[in-house]
Amino acid sequence: MELTEEVKELLIKTANELKGSARRLFMARTVRALGEGGQRRAKEELGWNRATIRKGEHELKSGRVCVDAFKLRGRKRSEEHLPNLLKDLITIVDGQSQADPQFRSTRLYTRLTAAEVRRQLITTFHYTDAELPTAVTITTKLNALGYSLRKVAKTQPQKKLPETDIIFEHLKQVNEEADAQDSTLRLSMDAKATVKVGPFARGGKSRVLTKAADHDFEAKATVTPVGIFLPASDEFFLYGVASKVTSDCLVDRLVQWWESVKERFSHIKTLVINVDNGPENHSRRTQFMQRLLEFVQQYQIAVRLAYYPPYHSKYNPVERCWGILEQHWNGSLLDSVDAVIQFAKTMTWKGNHPMVELVTTTYQTGVKLTKEAMQGVETHLQRWPSLEKWFVDIMYSLPVGRDN
Structure with a gap:
């Protein structure tokens, strides 16, 4: 049987x-x-392996098919023989990760x-160098988990205090x-940038025809989202504030949240609050610290x-x-306060609304304590040495004359 070039190409492709x-x-x-001599010709003219041909002839003659264990071939994934690897990766990286500053x-x-x-x-989880995958593989796994090993460049150079690395080390420990x-x-806890309510373009894309104003004129109203997020349980509480966000506003949201969950967390004795160093909530803001002290004393x-x-x-x-919220409502018009709230309700974080x-x-702006009043508040604060502005404990103590 003669094999033309066309027949050879067809057999090889098939x-x-x-x-x-x-x-x-x-x-x-x-x-x-x-x-006769078919195996030799198949090897020379078609490039087929003789061992594979013999295995096929055995299957053809016996009627028994050999099952191929394709899943058992190749190198196993690292997490198959290191079952805690992905969890340990998240533990290391998560506290040292930031959101995109532009929410893109x-x-x-x-x-x-x-x-x-x-x-x-x-060093932390006691893996050996031999059992761990390479740095390139770790990069791939972190990318799959949603982490990118690079910094996000802002339009202005990032400033960095001399204490920045020490603060991050203490934050990780705390x-x-x-x-x-x-x-x-x-x-x-934090407040998002104020949202202007009106027919304004937000830079997103939509499959529905949406027409926005060609200029961002004065807004009908504003809403500032204030959020409280529980990292351990991935619960998110969002408050749309129609007024200015002040120190009183932030502590009122803390009170509002605690009133809604305190029965569930009756065993909790200490709240650790991660915050940024904003003007309404930094540790030298007298009204903020006074209101937090009142919160501590009220709820013990x-x-x-x-x-x-x-x-x-x-x-x-x-x-x-x-x-997530910015990605969720971009491409839509937030032309009413109700639209802002409804969009916030329909967003999901880890599958939950x-x-x-x-x-x-x-809320009234500019509220502050006198120096004398703040000195009284300071007696109830414990500031960490050398990092006084960044780590502050407000401890509850029983009034004098009361037993424990």
């Missing part, structure tokens, strides 16, 4: 498109059709290199201790403030929720 026993049987039948992406960007992550896996203690609950629960350093507020976990409430209380 064999390549088949897999497993179907491929071997096709090769065996072809060799039979070639007659929901990915997280970390300060750590893949080599540093690998080193911490060895957060890990809080998450490990049953009597401590960690929450992340300790509060530990753990601040992110300046220009690094996007590392605060609640910022990730803002990224947030608890959303509208706040219409009007």
